[in-house]
Amino acid sequence: MKRLAFMLSVAPMALLAMPAAAQTAPPAQKSSDKPVAEASAVDEVVVTGLRESLRSAQQIKRNSDAILDAVVAEDIGKLPDNTAAETLARITGVQVERFSDEANRVLIRGLPDVATTYNGREIFTAELRRVQLQDFPAQALAGIEVYKSGTADIVEPGLAGLINVRTRRPFDFKDWFVGGGVRGTYNDQTKKYDPNGNILVSDRWDTPIGEIGLLANATYAQSQYRNAVRYNNQDISTVSSLSSVSPASAGHNFRYPHSVGLYNDGGKRFRPSGNIALQWRPNDKLEVYFDGIYQGYRGRQATDNLDVNLRDWDSTIRQDPTLTNVTFVEGTTDQAAGFTKTGGTAPQAFRSTGADHTDTYQGAVGAVWRGDRLTLSTDLAYEDSEYEARNWSFDSAFASAPTVVVKFNEKNGAAFDLPGFNASDPANYLWRGYYERHYIAKGSGVQWRGDAKFDTGASWLPEIKFGLRYTDRDASLIQGSRYAWTLPLKIPLASLPVGQLQLIEDPFRGDAQGFTQYLMPTRDGIAGNAAALRQRSVAALQQQVALNPNDQGYKDALTAFSAPDVPLDVAGAFRATEQSYAEYAQAKYAFDVGSIAFDGVIGVRVVQTLGEFSGTSRVRNNGVTTLVPRTIRQNYTDVLPNVSLRIRPVDKLQLRLGYTQTRTRVDFSALNPALNVDQIIRDPSVPVNPTDPNALINATGSGGNPDLVPLTSNNYDASVEYYFSSTGSITFAGFYRDLFGFTANYTHTVQDPVYGLIRISRPENAGAGKIKGFEVNAQTFLDFLPDAFKGFGVQGNVTYVDGKNQFPSTLVADPAYVRITGLSKWTYNAAVFYERNGLTGRLSYNRRSPWVSYYRQEPDGSQYTGVGVKAVSRLDASLSYDLSKHLTISADVSNLLAKPFENTNNYRPDRTYPVDVRYEGRYYGLGLRFRFGE
Incomplete structure (x- = not known):
């Protein structure tokens, strides 16, 4: 199996979703042959125009044997969204939830348990099992691949699937290359401006070794x-x-x-x-x-x-x-x-x-x-x-x-x-x-x-x-x-x-x-002024202890604030x-x-x-x-x-x-x-x-x-x-x-x-x-x-x-079926x-x-919808x-x-x-x- 990386132009970049794994690859225009962990070798297809990109991508989809969709960038910084999570919202079968003005939860076909890989190998954030996809700036990416079900030769997908984030390597370019961009944004709610930028430098040399x-x-x-x-x-x-x-x-x-x-x-x-x-x-x-x-x-x-x-x-x-x-x-x-x-x-x-x-x-x-x-x-x-x-x-x-x-x-x-x-x-x-x-x-x-x-x-x-x-x-x-x-x-x-x-x-x-x-x-x-506020808190708690000598809570709080840092x-x-x-x-x-x-x-x-x-x-x-x-x-x-x-x-x-x-x-x-x-x-x-x-x-x-x-x-x-x-x-x-x-x-x-x-x-x-x-x-x-x-x-x-x-079953003797939380019936x-x-x-x-956020339990043990979210667009x-x-x-x-x-x-x-x-x-x-x- 050959995985094919293909390039799309900026306009529909975040919209195009098509499989990137193929059984029969079209001829490569240049040699990259870069290995991807637990996946097959890559033959890169360089396409410069949107029409040629769609044609190549469609051929790849016809020949694919893995059930996956992908979005890829034809040039440096050409994914128009700010983060990988935002780009994923446009892929068939993918839903995202937003908070603090960005996508921060990704669901594939209604399921939230998504495994994540970087260039085919597992990646995670801190104690989590997966990476925070919003932490990947879109400007740095060559492509994103969404596996909707796994095959034996890739890292075990989550219940929902697997998302592979891919970056470039020097053999992706024919010779030396310098590219990047600068971008400024304005938020009409904060009334503030923000800078964004990226630069990529690459070169390759023939040497005696x-x-x-x-x-x-x-x-x-x-x-x-x-x-x-x-x-x-x-x-x-x-x-x-x-x-x-x-x-x-x-x-x-x-x-x-x-x-x-x-x-x-x-x-x-x-x-x-x-x-x-x-x-x-x-x-x-x-x-x-x-x-x-x-x-x-x-x-x-x-x-x-x-x-x-x-x-x-x-x-x-x-x-x-x-x-x-x-x-x-x-x-x-x-x-x-x-x-x-x-x-x-x-x-x-x-x-x-x-x-x-x-x-x-x-x-x-x-x-x-x-x-x-x-x-x-x-x-x-x-x-x-x-x-x-x-x-x-x-x-x-x-x-x-x-x-x-x-x-x-x-x-x-x-x-x-x-x-x-x-x-x-x-x-x-x-x-x-x-x-x-x-x-x-x-x-x-x-x-x-x-x-x-x-x-x-x-x-x-x-x-x-x-x-x-x-x-x-x-x-x-x-x-x-x-x-x-x-x-x-x-x-x-x-x-x-x-x-x-x-x-x-x-x-x-x-x-x-x-x-x-x-x-x-x-x-x-x-x-x-955290240090001054801590001192003022100590003084206030000392007053509270004096006024409430039998209240252990005030005493414990005073002990905690007496330490130089949070215990x-x-x-x-x-x-x-x-x-x-x-x-x-x-x-x-x-x-x-x-x-x-x-x-x-x-x-x-x-x-x-x-x-x-x-x-x-x-x-x-x-x-x-x-x-x-x-x-x-x-x-x-x-x-x-x-x-x-x-x-x-x-x-x-x-x-x-x-x-x-x-x-x-x-x-x-x-x-x-x-x-x-x-x-x-x-x-x-x-x-x-x-x-x-x-x-x-x-x-x-x-x-x-x-x-x-x-x-x-x-x-x-x-x-x-x-x-x-x-x-x-x-x-x-x-x-x-x-x-x-x-x-x-x-x-x-x-x-x-x-x-x-x-x-x-x-x-x-x-x-x-x-x-x-x-x-x-x-x-x-x-x-x-x-x-x-x-x-x-x-x-x-x-x-x-x-x-x-x-x-x-530990909660309800005869549990009924209810809508899965976080899942929208329709996505367009x-x-x-x-x-x-x-x-x-x-x-x-x-x-x-619309979707259901979570369920609550009544005192008598019955269940009902707690909070539901209206349609978002x-x-x-x-x-x-x-x-x-x-x-x-x-x-x-x-x-x-x-x-x-x-x-x-x-x-x-x-x-x-x-x-x-x-x-x-x-x-x-x-x-x-x-x-x-x-």
Whole structure:
């Protein structure tokens, strides 16, 4: 099998999705023959025009034997999206979720458990099993390949599949080459500009010891963001019986969100990255290479939250809120649509500032030897990755409770105002508390593989492959936090060492939300004065201890703040070590029945996994805390077969069938055996009611679950592909997944051998599940148009996915099937593009239908939808022009529609409130790309 890398021009770059693995390759225009870990050798097809790119890509799709799609860049920096995750959103069958103005969760055919590789070898971030795809700047990439089901010769895919991120090597270029670009972006919500840039330098030389090539690439990507959210609390409360309500006819039986508020997520992130590649070809049979990558992330956050309590009473004057002008949702008498609230609890706010970073390094050395019929390859890699975060959160409260006028569904979300409140007066604010956190996660690993491919010379069995792979992974996490509660001291906000107080930014669009700004220190005023805030917290806690000598919580907080840095808590830590051993065999077959051609591959991969997972439980009993180390071990073997068949009845039409099995290992943190346990102390003189389930519980707790098993799936695929011209095709693919073992957090009661009957919140394997669906993709140039319009082309794809799974049998006696969380039934991509006379344009549209975020459990044990997300859509546009063969200017706009993210809380099967309305940024970009050499 040969994997074919192909190049596409800038206009439809992020739209084109086609397989990149082929059984029969078109002739290479130049020799690259670069090895990819656990994949076949690569013959690179260089295509400079969009039409030729589509023609070559279509030929590759016709000849592919792996079920995968790909996006690749014809030139340096020509992936128009900012990150790899954003580009993936345009591929058939792929869905993404966005937060903080970027795609940060990728699903393939509705499944989130995606394995990731870099140039064919496994890559991860810190303690995770996969890399954060948004940390790959798109400017650095040569291509992205999405394996929707695995074959025996690649790294084991996740339940959803595998995403391979590919960069360039020096033998990809004919000679010396220098290329790159600079780009500036403007966010209309932050009103700020950000620089981005990349440069690649490559050369190759003929020397007495053979041909040598060296490539170096550096990339810098930056963005500043601020999302605005107005929300209803998901806790739905019944009006207090002690509240005064008017009109009197409203009664005291209606319900409404416990609070409303603002949540403005903002900050600055920048990602420095770089990679190098060295190739040495001493003769035409042997090649030796080295790959190195550094992937960095730096974040500086400043997130604002204001929470306006609508239900609780004021403890200082023991006053429940008064509700006037109460209105109801049409057709109900128990669901409030809005009211005016006076009295009760004062609003509370925080500004959470943070600084975090990721540093990931991977180096690999390998070799490929190509004989007449036998090809041998090997690859050895080491990776080290660390993620560290610090947070400094400054909490405030209003000095008194202002009047609140609220509507719970105004333009699809909460909207409120505080009439008469002077937001600019510092006297209206008190210091509520100060929080610090320190989080460190690390991961490292060694991986080795060796492969052999044999050309048999037999027409019915043309190729046989064998291979071995070994991995050794370490992962760890430790964290700590401390908090000083200061509100009872009524310390004025203006008296603290945080510099000048300022009104927070107003990032909202439209006029639905009335109250948008209040006083807070700047980000630098908090993070830059952390030492002074710690000293002030110590002084405040000393006062609290003096006023509350029997309160152990204040004493513990004072002890924590007396240390110069946040104490790291061993009870919040875990460590994991894991080794895996894999071997595979795979063969190609081919035969004819009359005029109909049949071919395909059949293989099997056997993987043994050995793991050890350690943590420390925290057990509290009658005010005494005990730390208990716990360790568990796992040892299991997976046998993963794959078989595919392609049928070609006529030249333009072909049919495919495929079957694979996949396994996904559970995340390390979910396997943490440590528990956080509070043992219940009962008065022995009070008899236990045996009919009360709560009366029998000995403890409550939370933690990981060492009994989790890998996620498993049997995958069935079929497709029909019709190619009506050299650049036009219509393809249809259907798929079915029979799966088991999704993991999610649930709260239920179990019998623990140590703690007895315990009500615990922890991850559990869900029951059986099934996913079925189809994908349709079409593309063509509009050659039937008049000559002046022949540069136009269109492409579109649609994916339908129906996925259901059962709740864990430990949670529900007879679990029913429910929709899989995070899965949209429909995903659409459509594009119109143009390329002619150096001008390239693209207009692309993406839409996801609604999905369920998560499920909650009622006190009686029944399940229902907790939060569902409404359909989301985006429209992006780009335009570029070649000033010369060396220089190209470009302009682009992303998120043109700027439609807000919206979700809903179904707190009862027949009752719904909006939750969030999130306004995201619209980005404008201008760029200049350059390339010299070839």
